[in-house]
Amino acid sequence: MTKGQAISLQKNDGGSLTAVRMGLGWQAAPRRGLFGSRTREIDLDASAVLFADKQPVDVVFFRHLVSDDGSVRHTGDNLVGGVGQGGDDEAILVDLARIPVHIDQIVFTVNSFTGQTFQEVQNAFCRLVDESNGQELARYTLAGGGAYTAQIMAKVHRTGPGWTMTALGTPANGRTFQDLMPAILPHL
Amino acid sequence: MTAELVRGQNHPLSQARIEIRVSAGKPIVAGATLSDEHGKVQGVEWVAHPGTPTLPGLEVSRQAAADHRLAVDLGAMPEAVHRVSVLLALPSAAGGPVQFGAVAAPFVAVTGLDGTEIASYTITGLKAESAVVALELYRRQGAWKVRAVGQGYAGGLAELLADQGLPQAHQLAGGINEAVAQGMARSVQAPRTPDGDRSRQAAAPAFGPDQTGSPYGAQGAAEPRPGYPTGSVDPSAVAQPSGSGAGGPIDYSHPRRRNAAPPPPPPTAPAAQPGQPARPVAGDATGWSMEERLYNQVWGIFEDLARTTAAYRSAVDFADSRMEKELDQVLSDPRSRIGGQGDAAREAARAKHTQLVDRARTALDRDLAQLTAEVEVVEPALPLAFARWDNPVWHGYRVPMEIPMALRLGDLRLPECPELRIPMLVRLPLERGLWIDSGRAGSLDGGYNDSHDLRQLAMETAVAHAARLLAVYPAGEFTVHAIDPAGSGAQALAPLVQTGVLAAPPAIGAAGVSEVLVRLTQRVDLVQMAVRGGAADSLPPGLDTSEQLLIVNDFPHGFDDRAVTQLRYLADEGPAVGVHLMMVADREEAAAYGPLLDPLWRSLMRLTPVPDDHLADPWVGHAWTYEPCLVPHGSQVLQQVLTQVAMARTKLR
Numbered sequence: 001m002t003k004g005q006a007i008s009l010q011k012n013d014g015g016s017l018t019a020v021r022m023g024l025g026w027q028a029a030p031r032r033g034l035f036g037s038r039t040r041e042i043d044l045d046a047s048a049v050l051f052a053d054k055q056p057v058d059v060v061f062f063r064h065l066v067s068d069d070g071s072v073r074h075t076g077d078n079l080v081g082g083v084g085q086g087g088d089d090e091a092i093l094v095d096l097a098r099i100p101v102h103i104d105q106i107v108f109t110v111n112s113f114t115g116q117t118f119q120e121v122q123n124a125f126c127r128l129v130d131e132s133n134g135q136e137l138a139r140y141t142l143a144g145g146g147a148y149t150a151q152i153m154a155k156v157h158r159t160g161p162g163w164t165m166t167a168l169g170t171p172a173n174g175r176t177f178q179d180l181m182p183a184i185l186p187h188l
Numbered sequence: 189m190t191a192e193l194v195r196g197q198n199h200p201l202s203q204a205r206i207e208i209r210v211s212a213g214k215p216i217v218a219g220a221t222l223s224d225e226h227g228k229v230q231g232v233e234w235v236a237h238p239g240t241p242t243l244p245g246l247e248v249s250r251q252a253a254a255d256h257r258l259a260v261d262l263g264a265m266p267e268a269v270h271r272v273s274v275l276l277a278l279p280s281a282a283g284g285p286v287q288f289g290a291v292a293a294p295f296v297a298v299t300g301l302d303g304t305e306i307a308s309y310t311i312t313g314l315k316a317e318s319a320v321v322a323l324e325l326y327r328r329q330g331a332w333k334v335r336a337v338g339q340g341y342a343g344g345l346a347e348l349l350a351d352q353g354l355p356q357a358h359q360l361a362g363g364i365n366e367a368v369a370q371g372m373a374r375s376v377q378a379p380r381t382p383d384g385d386r387s388r389q390a391a392a393p394a395f396g397p398d399q400t401g402s403p404y405g406a407q408g409a410a411e412p413r414p415g416y417p418t419g420s421v422d423p424s425a426v427a428q429p430s431g432s433g434a435g436g437p438i439d440y441s442h443p444r445r446r447n448a449a450p451p452p453p454p455p456t457a458p459a460a461q462p463g464q465p466a467r468p469v470a471g472d473a474t475g476w477s478m479e480e481r482l483y484n485q486v487w488g489i490f491e492d493l494a495r496t497t498a499a500y501r502s503a504v505d506f507a508d509s510r511m512e513k514e515l516d517q518v519l520s521d522p523r524s525r526i527g528g529q530g531d532a533a534r535e536a537a538r539a540k541h542t543q544l545v546d547r548a549r550t551a552l553d554r555d556l557a558q559l560t561a562e563v564e565v566v567e568p569a570l571p572l573a574f575a576r577w578d579n580p581v582w583h584g585y586r587v588p589m590e591i592p593m594a595l596r597l598g599d600l601r602l603p604e605c606p607e608l609r610i611p612m613l614v615r616l617p618l619e620r621g622l623w624i625d626s627g628r629a630g631s632l633d634g635g636y637n638d639s640h641d642l643r644q645l646a647m648e649t650a651v652a653h654a655a656r657l658l659a660v661y662p663a664g665e666f667t668v669h670a671i672d673p674a675g676s677g678a679q680a681l682a683p684l685v686q687t688g689v690l691a692a693p694p695a696i697g698a699a700g701v702s703e704v705l706v707r708l709t710q711r712v713d714l715v716q717m718a719v720r721g722g723a724a725d726s727l728p729p730g731l732d733t734s735e736q737l738l739i740v741n742d743f744p745h746g747f748d749d750r751a752v753t754q755l756r757y758l759a760d761e762g763p764a765v766g767v768h769l770m771m772v773a774d775r776e777e778a779a780a781y782g783p784l785l786d787p788l789w790r791s792l793m794r795l796t797p798v799p800d801d802h803l804a805d806p807w808v809g810h811a812w813t814y815e816p817c818l819v820p821h822g823s824q825v826l827q828q829v830l831t832q833v834a835m836a837r838t839k840l841r
């Protein structure tokens with residue numbers, strides 16, 4: 001899918017989508033030279049910001065792994081990345097049916113905590129998956145995507161009784177989601 | 189504040205006595221090596237392993253287990269020791285995984301004696317290694333620090349030990365593996381599971397959904413059949429090598445206990461009717477026994493209620509603040525002062541507010557209905573220790589053979605749904621003492637203005653808790669002492685005194701107070717010395733090894749400075765060796781001691797005799813209203829239960 005494209009998360013058979021997962025994967029930095037202890041580790045972080053009427057009310061990231069209501073869960077911080085073969089190294093699970101009624105938008109972001117730009121990270125990607133059937137709703141290849149340290153990936157927002165996902169894919173710079181707040185606001 | 193270490197990172201240690209907790213998904217061996225300032229292990233006597241579990245200042249477990257606790261006293265380390273390396277290895281003979289790449293990343297944490305984590309480290313990135321140096325504790329400029337190491341060895345323990353300069357590395361590695369293999373063979377015979385984890389008890393038969401309605405349904409899980417020496421064995425028996433039992437004619441193992449066998453499948457909910465939520469079933473959670481499943485289910489309900497209420501409260505807060513903002517706007521807009529425009533805008537803001545709150549309430553009600561239905565099936569199925577006093581399971585009381593995993597201290601509820609009560613379960617053995625607050629400040633309603641009444645009620649609550657502890661422990665494994673200096677608690681203590689379950693009549697007067705305190709302090713000292721010195725079998729033969737509870741009424745009446753100091757000592761050091769306090773006191777009355785007693789109150793769990801909202805949940809920190817488990821008025825259940833406890837005790841002697 002392309003930037004700005006919106007997908008309704010209503011299923012074809014009329015049943016609404018119940019759970020989505022944001023996945024983030026990247027390959028660990030290769031060891032250079034003789035001094036094994038001096039490898040530069042790459043730490044990318046996935047975050048989800050919950051908005052009510054354009055005000056951030058909760059955030060799920062590596063320091064707050066479960067939203068207060070329990071509907072959004074981060075599976076845990078990965079500090080170094082994986083083997084880069086397509087598996088998710090960090091994931092955020094969203095139980096759409098249980099999101100508090102006042103929250104109407106959820107924005108997913110990726111940040112490079114250790115400061116490498118996406119140009120320097122091998123095999124980095126982020127994706128949004130329908131948890132009920134494993135189908136990928138959106139996928140971005142981050143690697144080689146330019147000298148940015150962050151991406152505002154996608155938002156999931158309420159439309160009528162169900163939820164709609166809009167792919168954003170906006171590059172940005174910042175260490176954690178807080179640095180991205182000014183860049184997120186125009187997308188709400 | 190826990191420091192989460194990454195490989196190579198270090199962290200200062202402020203305490204000399206620490207515990208190192210290890211958890212891995214599979215049974216592993218944990219050990220430690222001591223090395224000098226050159227990093228060299230001088231000999232086999234500098235290695236603590238399952239074959240030689242204790243060294244000065246260091247104790248490791250005797251068996252391979254998925255969870256370990258290593259006790260370390262850095263102050264007791266010989267001067268020559270400059271580094272303590274904590275090592276983990278996969279047991280070679282078990283037929284289990286042969287490389288760490290095949291098991292979950294091991295997690296190690298350095299904790300203080302009170303269980304607070306100082307630093308933790310998850311050893312990631314292991315592949316073909318079968319032994320790994322997890323942490324090292326080392327001297328740096330007179331102080332100790334901890335460093336996350338994570339150095340793995342594909343060649344196993346032998347290679348690891350050789351790398352630390354131990355000449356006899358191969359022989360020792362062989363010896364360790366043999367000791368572990370023996371430990372494993374022994375653990376199958378032992379009446380208790382190898383790591384002493386009481387949560388893995390005899391598997392109870394799974395109950396079908398049709399049986400769960402019966403109030404006696406869970407009894408089989410709570411009370412193993414008498415006649416099998418499961419819970420009442422002396423704990424030291426587990427530690428003895430029981431090689432002779434392996435070939436002997438008598439099988440001491442519990443017929444229903446199979447350590448290696450998978451647990452019976454949990455009762456699953458019948459398939460839901462289309463369009464309706466699944467019908468809840470008692471024990472619908474993970475666990476090795478019905479008891480553990482129910483425990484986990486109760487905690488699951490507790491968390492769900494906390495979270496769903498958080499969702500509701502945040503939605504309502506948001507609706508409130510939005511309406512306030514919109515009303516402010518209307519007020520500050522000059523146009524709104526003319527005509528009906530302002531009224532219409534105000535009306536619209538209120539309507540938006542009502543609509544959002546209604547939607548939030550609908551979502552909450554849906555979740556509450558589900559949780560209420562679940563509590564309704566769980567409550568009657570609860571075993572003795574988890575059940576309210578009015579549960580019929582108490583009328584079929586028999587002295588249990590095993591210590592239950594947890595104890596119900598009362599009920600918790602939130603103002604949004606006062607009728608939905610969550611059992612408040614705390615793990616046994618108790619980790620901290622209890623403080624039954626007889627002060628007036630805490631009560632929700634002003635109904636107990638008479639402080640005498642409140643004090644009486646506090647003492648009755650204390651007796652109900654103590655009786656429950658006595659009842660759920662196997663005969664003779666729990667002992668209750670009472671201090672009642674002025675005799676004001678005599679009426680409340682009567683059930684304990686009349687049935688004769690107290691160790692001695694309640695101590696009266698200053699002399700009685702000091703006598704009891706001296707006795708318990710001595711016991712703490714002795715057991716502590718024995719544990720620290722690794723000489724548990726050298727305790728005097730007459731010493732009572734059961735858990736002890738001291739009920740203190742009317743504190744500080746009858747206490748002199750010396751007695752107060754002893755009490756604080758018991759509060760600090762007692763829980764680790766099974767001596768607990770139950771203070772029935774009003775903090776105001778002890779105010780004369782000033783901040784001296786603050787640590788005492790902090791170390792105890794505060795409970796109230798009347799409903800009070802002072803307990804917070806661990807997830808979102810709501811204030812929950814706690815209500816103690818009290819015996820229904822006019823019920824004889826307490827006397828009946830205590831009479832049986834007393835009978836079982838006399839039989840034991």
